[in-house]
Amino acid sequence: MTSHLLSDDQVQQVFELLAEHVPLGIVVLDCDFRLLFINQRHAELNRLPLDAQLGKTLREYLPHVADAIEPKLQFVAEYACPLIHQRIKGRHPRFDGVLVHRLASYYPLLDEQGKTRLILGVIQDASVDDFEATLRQESEERLLRVLDNLFAFVGVLELDGTLLHANRAPLEAAGIQPADVEGKKFWDCYWWSYSAEVQEQLRQAVARCTKGEVSRYDVAVRMRDGMLMWIEFMLAPLRDEYGRITHLIPSGIDISKRHESEQALHRSEEHLRSVIESSDDAIITKSLDGRVTSWNPAAERLLGYTAEDMLGKPITTIFPSELLAEENALMRRISQGERIPGFETRRIHRSGHVLDVSVTISPLRDSLGQVVGACKLARDVSYQKQQMHMLEQALEEKTTLLHEVHHRVKNNLQIVSSLLNLQARKASPEVAAVLAESQGRIKAMALIHQLLYESHHMSEVNLNDFLKNLIALSAPLYATEKKGIRLQLNPDNDTGISLHVQQMIPCGLVMNELILNAIKHAFPAGSSGLITVSALRSGSRIVISVQDDGKGLPDGFNWQAQQGLGSQLIPMFVRQLHGQLSHESSAAGTLVSVMLAQEGGLS
Template identity: 40%
Template sequence: MQASAPQAGAGALSLSDAALDQLFASDLPVGLAVLDGELRYRRINHMLSAFNGVPPEQALGRSVSEVLPEAWPQLEPLLRRVLEAGEPLLGFEVLLEVPSRPGELSQWEASYLPIPDGAGNVQGVLVQAVNMSLQQDAERQLRTSAARLRRVLDSLFAFVGVLDVNGIVLEANRAPLEAAGISFEEVHGRPFWEAYWWSYDPAMQHWLREAVRIAAQGQVVRQDVVVRVRDDARITIDFMLAPMLDDEGRVQHLVPSGIDVSDRVAGERALRASEARFRSVFEAAPDGMTLVDEQGRMLLANRAMGRLFGSEAGELLGSRIDRLVPAADRPAHADHIRSYFADAQPRLMGKRKRLQGLRADGSLFNIEVGLNPIPGSEPPEVLATVVDIDDRLAAQAQLERALKEKTALLNEVHHRVKNNLQIVSSLLRLQSRHVDEPVRAVLRESQSRVKAMALTHQLLYERSDFSALELGPYLHRLAALLREAYMEPGKDIAMQLDLPGEGLSISLQAAVPCGLIVNELVTNALKHAFTQRSQGLIRVRAARDAQGWFEIEVADDGLGMKALPDHDQCATLGYQLIPLLADQLEARLALVEGPGTCIRIQFRQPGSAA
């Protein structure tokens, strides 16, 4: 902290309480405070409170050391000098840290004046202070604000200026100056009506003088006027002269502004062209279209709308749209309109409301209605598109009938295939009664394979879905059939089935080879895995991973095998079939290491991406 040397004055200040009240109530740009003999604040104006950064109610009654602890070491000797010597310190400068600017030094200019009592003794100090740093910041901000305002004005395409109440030009933005090819100096300080823009026509100048007089009285003047621009050209602008009022409602300045009407005219021309295009499309549309307000009145209707309902389009205008539905549906239709306008949203093609329409001759037909609110319309309006769907519904009904017929046919086909396979299975069973045991075993295996294929068609028939089969229930029922067919007397082989009830859908093309592979693996486990014991466990698991691969495992805790048999060298039909069926599925076969035997099959749905 550092301060310039204060200079002592010749005498003390003598002020009455009334004078102090008047002084502190005034709107001075100087900070004022009265300190008592103990250097406590007894009075402080809002300016000094703002300079210090401490509200008046927090300063009154407290000492300077409490209010300004960082500045106190510099201020104390100066204040005590005034108290003890009774001489003022005038116009000194000091650098202090105050709460309004913590962590930095502020430049102050101050005067300390002694306040004597009736006997001439100093009873306090009158402080006059200005925070020069805050004032400099305020001036910089004012200059910055003015520069920013100038940039904003100059960035406007509109013509904007500022006049005094007598019509003298004080400000003008860049747009009107560049349009006229003149500089600001050519208009600054001159009457507005004498500027280049108006000097071509005395009648226009007279009108502007009268406009200034009217605006100075607080009224707004607005009119389309012709102005002169660069190269003595003329344009028409939408001109307005508006008064600028102070806080007390007095006219301080006048603000002229103007917008080139040619842009507006171009916009109006574009709007008319757009309306013409809309009208052309609207009238040429093959579907019925009508513009409806929130009361349900038809404001516009195209020719197709008239044809749909057997009327001229003009006959529909102004009438309520519910005249186009049967009388019994009108109360509900009115409710639909009210609820729709309460939260109007586009109703897409797939969400169209289907109902019946009423023609002028009283006949009914099926229609579909699409709704699209008109953006920005006030009051709200909606464009309704009406389509006659009688032909479409007839075609749809015909397709549904054909689909039912084909479904019934496929159902019958699968039913008959299942029955035929069951007949084949029965024939094999009958044949096995009249042959030796080795042949009987072979026939029984063939019968098992036929049952696996028959089960596929049975499940398709039961579900009436011929595109896919749920693999979990299919393998569950297949495992039960195999256990029943191959379980030898005196043995207790348990089946553990880890199969989902749904969600594992497989195509018919893959279901048959998949079922036959599981049939061969479970049959082999039942026949050969437990030859040396009477109890055991066979586990069948099926799942699908995130990449879409099906994974089926058939495992047992029996004797086990070291490697998959070579199907070319294998004598049993089952192990010759398994690789062939796996090739048909494009599946991967693997023997999983562990106790017993575990064979894993991995494949993807036929036709899926690899």
């Protein structure tokens, strides 16, 4: 009997642990030889799943050995005596009929009256013992065959570093024979002897390995024709069943492609680092929680803090207090993978003064594409902002000056017009008419300067606005109402046409002359009529026109043959505009058009 102070539950736990971990088959049967418990090891010995055995009688789940075992179990059950080391043989159908050997011990588990209640069986596979000697004999040869067929480099060393065996792969790769290296110190072999430094590294690894330390490192070994190949090298101790180190096992796998990729990556990283270090822009990276992870020299020049000052520190160190909320908003966008293009903001220099900076922010991702941080590019725009402010001031001053110039030109032209008006009062009707025409031309030019003065664009005039004002000026000037002549603007005019001032002056004078000609010549004395002024787009061109419903032009009309001042001015100004002058006339009226290219200040 075994003495213990364990509870039933603890005893149960001990039994279950033993059944699970000991290398023996363990079963519990009742006195009808029905299986109540079986551990995994015995299930494997029987080559049957657990559920195919539990609850079944011995004859049901092991019929091939039932005749041999049942008498032994009957003895234990009847006499409550154990049977130790019982050899059992049988041809197991799941072993292709091969004769299997088992060594079994059966113990009675007694009830309170001392009678056998259950039977505990402990079974060992004795077949292993029968084959053990053969396996030992073949194991070394099999191991060597396996090693020779491995693509990896594998060998066996004595504890002093002498090479006992190398598999075929490293020999063939180096173009050497086993006799060239076996029996030599490993570091003196062909693979390593190209470099004293590499040999010393290997010698030290051997020394450490004899003390139980595993060495692992990347190294270049010499192959055929002196070519170097990178391998991942490992040197590990080989121990016997007592834990004693008996040999050393070197091994290596070809990592040339990986090494090449790593070298390319290293070169790329060095190139990128060089670019970052030499950049004139501050380049700062940070984690998603706002901690600085890199800080290039330009950032130090811009903000006054060194990398040592800032690495690991919150990026908000350089933020004005009123912009702290800006950082939180930006990081929310960055964490969602959004790139934030350049924007202007402010940052604090180490000295305390505030800088105007332009910042661009991009998300940083890991190898899985997850956003892990942000990269900021910043540059000082204080000088640019100062220059911009100066330009804005200069532009404002220039605009004011231009307004004043246009205002004064307009006023001077109005003075000239007023003088002509005074002169006309004292002149004969013929002279007064000529003076009125001159007034019209002057007022047309004054109108252009007035519109420029009133416009936000100091170099352009809206054509429709000009024509509307020109009609308003022409009606009283030429007494059209008295003559029964009505002037109107085409309601379908394109209101988006603007002309540069250099085009607007000749264009305005042309339109003034066309309106004046229509008033003077289109209608017989005493008859009324309508004059329509238009400005329209035609494809890529602009067409300005004056149309009347008068008597029409005389047959064979030719601009060049006309003697009037207006008829001479119109072709001259059209040529100045690089335009095309055309006319259509009938008894129903006349249409005179000027076609302009859409360029030179048009919008």
